[in-house]
Amino acid sequence: MNAQPGPATLSDDELRATLYFAVGVASEGSLRGRNVAYDLAFAGYIHREGDTARREPREAGVFREGQLEPIYNSGYSIGTLQTDFGQQRDDANRNADQLLNAYQTWARAPGQPAHLALTAAEYGQASDALRRQGNEIRGDRQTVADNGYDLPAGIKDRLNTFLRSDAGITFVHDQDVRQVGHLLREDGAVRRLEDTALYRNATADDQLRMATVVAKLDNQDGERNWPRVLRRVENGAIDSLEDLKAAVPQHLQGDRDNALRGAELVIALRGAAADNPLRDAWRDVMADPLVNPTRLDQDPARPHLDAEYSTVKNLFLAPVQGRAFVEALDAGGARAQDVRFQGAPAGHTAGLYVSGHDFVQWNRDGHGHANIGGRWQAIERDQVTRVDRGNGVVDLDLTRDGVATPLLHVDPRAPGLRPAPPLEPHPAAPRAPGPGRRAEASDPDAPAPGADRREASPRPAALMLDDPAHEHHGMFAAALRAVNERDARMGRPPDEMSRQLAGGLVEKARERGLDTIGAARFTPDGARVGMTDTADLSAPWAKTAVADVGALAGQSLAQSSEHVARIDQQQAIAQARNAPAQAQAMPGPDDPAPRGPRLA
Incomplete structure (x- = not known):
């Protein structure tokens, strides 16, 4: 691309x-890989009996069953583009009563069990609970007894059953469409x-x-x-x-x-x-x-x-x-x-x-x-x-x-259906390729119309990074040690995925010009890792690289080894081209310019 x-x-x-899928699904309507748009969600913690305070100290320090600990001023919400009932309580189109009214219509429909509909008391209790904002739920931060409690399970479960029905999904989706507008x-x-x-x-x-x-x-x-x-x-x-x-x-x-x-x-x-x-x-x-x-199955086109x-x-x-x-x-x-x-x-x-x-x-x-x-x-x-x-x-x-x-x-060893990109950039192309970019008809890098991309000739397999004969085997070994240490902290045994991740880390390090991995450190959640070519991660003269674990997981060691081989070739070509200019700019013995960081 x-x-x-x-x-x-x-x-x-x-x-x-973009608003629905990127702002909505990716950042608001999902939680750790699950679609939660059609659940009654709470922005914070719903505690179990005996939980201790997570952040600011409180006098009692222990929570009771169902006590709420909100994040910022948020409360209950639904939707792909979240409708926060506390923040929208004065919006006639988006407040909690709109949800409760839609629920009552569904619960009272012919064929539904009589017990589904909320009584007047339950309706009032649900309305009051859902319209709270985070600061109102939190109450006096020094007194646990002032914190609000979760909606009673008997009401909450019924509302969630509605939200997952076709009528409930339609209600939520109508809210999402209104919010996009x-x-x-x-x-x-x-x-x-x-x-x-x-x-x-x-x-x-x-x-x-x-x-x-x-x-x-x-x-x-x-x-x-x-x-x-x-x-x-x-x-x-x-x-x-x-x-x-x-x-x-x-x-x-x-x-x-x-x-x-x-x-x-x-x-x-x-x-x-x-x-x-x-x-x-x-x-x-x-x-x-x-x-x-x-209604995804209702469009014959x-x-x-x-x-x-x-x-x-x-x-x-x-x-x-x-x-x-x-x-x-x-x-x-x-x-x-x-x-x-x-x-x-x-x-x-x-x-x-x-x-x-x-x-x-x-x-x-x-x-x-x-x-x-x-x-x-x-x-x-x-x-x-x-x-x-x-x-x-x-x-x-x-x-x-x-x-x-x-x-x-x-099979990662099989040749791709599309030829690999050339090792040298096209000399007439002033724009660098970027992820997610689309080739237009006027783009000199675009494939010719009608070109058969399936006629790629197989590429010779690259020497694997875990082979001791590989020039970067030392980098692979250092990366694997860091991954295995992370696995041990997480309580999981090293496996093939550990080796795959280590290969991906070497690729990211080589992309940034590192010739060795002197140190590697994962974030506490294990999602990202920083690497340097020095043993000291904070050394100001160190070359650094950062990798996103999620983007590398599943990439085979063979793929990483091939990518590293391509990077090595590209860097060798670039060094050869730059050598004459570097020789001309080489400082002489009397050049006062500093040649690197000085150690005190």
Whole structure:
């Protein structure tokens, strides 16, 4: 995928899709890989008897069953684009009574059990509980007894049953559609952004990123900050995407980044290669990005929409891994990844498997689809058996009615369906290729029309990083030690995934020019790792590299070894080209310029 040649303008459907999937599904409507849009959620902790205070000290220090500990001023919410009932309690269209009224209509419908409907007392109790804001729930921070309690289980369970029904999903979705419209209002943050020179002169990919930043700020924070940010864009004080991102208040930047991970997945999907099966899936989703999820099988013009929409939405539940999945399909390559989520029960993983242009995918709840030879089929995780053959080779078998049949064969050693990019950049191409970018007809790097990408000649296999004869085996060994230490802290034995991750770390280190890994340290949650070529991570002269574990998990050791070989060749070519210039600029013995950091 190649960089877009110039400024463009996103369509309203592309903006709607970005708001719903990137701001919504990826950053607000999911929790650790699960779609929680159709659950009554609480932004904070619902304590069990005997839990101790997590943050600020309290006199009693121990919670009772059902006590609430909110985050900031948040309370109960529903939706893909969250409707916080405390914050929206004065909005006649979005307050808790709208949920309760819709519930009562559903509960009183013919054929429903008589006990489903809320009594007048239960309705009042639920309304009062749901309309609380976080500070009201928290009460006096020094007195545990003043903290609010969760909605009674008998009421909460019934509301959740409704929210997961077709009527409840439709109610929630109507709220989401209304909120997308609110975010695209004429005087809102996104429309103000569209009128700025910064936005108009940006590529479509950067327009998408900018719209994500301001829409997330508007949706999460109301009008407290975005008007000030947009004024700075309008007067030129903010004149780049990076400046716009930095203008988001620090306490909201983690949520900004979650939405931007979703935006990168949107970019990958909208720029998918012509023979990537997700290209057609995204096209069909884009025909009506706000389609009601209960009506996916009702459009004869899009007979596969149920499978296409569900697959796309599942990718936004794990957007970093989802983007890597799209890119593997673009390359016609191989990928085998089980995505683990913090706090998920054992075995509750999302699956992302690619072989050429065939794939199998399921979400954390175990529901998914396969597209094999262009044919869609629904699958469940508990129907699939994974067999690891060694060297990264994986077979998936599907068992139905007691009969097992082969589903997908993943072999990272097989040549990709698309030729590898040339080691030397095209001399006439002034734009560097970027992730998720789409080649336009005018782009000199784009494949010629009608070019057959399947006629790639096999590449010789690279020497594996775990081979002691490999020039970077020392880096692999250092990375593997760091991974094994992390595994030990997490209580999991080292396995093939540990070796795969170590190979990926070497690749990221070589990308940054490291020739050795002197130190590597994982973040406390194990999601990212920093590396240096010195034993001291804080040394100011050290070369550094940072890797996202989620993006590397599932990448085979063979793939990493091949990528490292390509990086070595590219760097060798670059060094050879730069050698004459470096020789001319070599300082003489009397040159006063410092040659590096001095150690006291």
